[in-house]
Amino acid sequence: MADLLRPGDLAKALQLSPARIRQLAYEGRIPFLTTPGGHRRYDLDEVRAALLATHTQAWRGAFPLEGLREDQLWRDLRPSLDPISEQGRGIAAYAVTEMVNNAIDHSAGTSVTVEARRATNHITITVQDDGVGVFRTVRDGFGLPDYFAAVAELSKGKRTTDRERHSGEGIFFTSKAVDVFELAANGIVWVLDNDVADQSLGMSRVDVGTRVRLRIDSGTERELNDVFRAFSHEHDFVRSQPTIKLFEIGTEFVSRSEAKRLLEGMEEFTEITLDFHGVLSVGQGFVDETFRVWARAHPGVTLSPVNANPAVLYMIERGLPKPDRT
Known part of the structure; x- marks a missing residue:
């Protein structure tokens, strides 16, 4: 089981006030456990899933990985994201195609499910495959001691276990371009929140395959090229x-x-x-x-x-x- 959080820790992880957490729990909109002493404790994965379920599903598709083309999947998904800024659409196009291509080339799985949900001012796109898990792939590929070391490798950028087909930039730039990036696999979850310039590492219930969640502000003015420029010199990473x-x-x-x-x-x-x-x-x-x-x-x-x-x-x-x- 994932580590259970106190209300204050959950509020910080979700960028909500403790009062809002109490309200959501009282209304039965988020799940919780009660300790013998009467205190509420929360599973972050379960709470996120409950909150995500309140968003409107805009698009969903499940596909076999064999023969899948990420560009065609994106063309099918794209209309469901409107209304969204041109900058947001550009970020979504890059992020979705990169993450789906990772599933095709690296997951060692058989299928991928992609879902887009819309809230008032942002969209959330989930890409989930049924493979061995990204942290296991990186751990084994680089001979690392554990999955936490694999997270560290991914955070560096330009690190890939398949140099013939990949530059190692996809996850790195995607994590910098979206507003919130969540990568869960092999029992752990890595979250980068670019809105508050923070990141966290915790336990997850995702132990089969890899789940990527991308949150993009519908009105974002962030330019994808600006993200590239921030980490590039003369067009090289x-x-x-x-x-x-x-x-x-x-x-x-x-x-x-x-x-x-x-x-x-x-x-x-x-x-x-x-x-x-x-x-x-x-x-x-x-x-x-x-x-x-x-x-x-x-x-x-x-x-x-x-x-x-x-x-x-x-x-x-x-x-x-x-x-x-x-």
């Missing part, structure tokens, strides 16, 4: 923003091995932003391996730490290579 807090279920990073895993494959980029949000402390070995050893071995790559607390920032600055004195 050269930037990446791996989020360090995803690499372990914890807030401390002390070892050289953690640093090596963080930077595995990152030599392909020229600019890397290391986000330390939520990290409480780092060790000298981690800092030295990252900012001296790896940086010296890859002089063409710029490492930029951001969102570090004072203690972490002190350790980073202390560990940076000292300028030569002549």
Whole structure:
């Protein structure tokens, strides 16, 4: 069973007020369990599904993966999204075709179901296959220790287990283009909320196949090309923003091995932003391996730490290579 949340934690995850959560529970619109002490606890997956069910279904289709063309599926789906801004339609076109193509090429499944639902000011598109699960595919393909490490690989961008057919950019750019991106598979769920610039990692009931949910504001003015430009230079994908807090279920990073895993494959980029949000402390070995050893071995790559607390920032600055004195 997925971890159960307190009302305050659920409110934060859904961007709703605690009062609104209490109202929804009282009205019977979201499911909950009651502890022996009389406190309500919530399963995030079940609550999201209950809320999604209140949206109007605009389109739904189930397809065998063999012989499926993602462009034709998109043409069938597209009219059901109106009214939506041109920018939103462009983002949806990219996201849907990329995610369906991933199911075709990577899932090792037999079918995919695509559904679009409309709320007052946004649309939610769900793409779900019956394959082995994206985190298992990435874990096995890169020889990683667990599914959480697979999430970390996906967050880097430009990482793929099939270089002959894929650039590794699809999930990365889709996660940056939509308003909320949710990727669930193999018992865990990774959520990126671009509206509040935050992300989370938790447990999920999806243990067969992969489920992708894409939320797009119907009136969005975000240009897909602006998303590409934010991570590109001269039309090549050269930037990446791996989020360090995803690499372990914890807030401390002390070892050289953690640093090596963080930077595995990152030599392909020229600019890397290391986000330390939520990290409480780092060790000298981690800092030295990252900012001296790896940086010296890859002089063409710029490492930029951001969102570090004072203690972490002190350790980073202390560990940076000292300028030569002549």
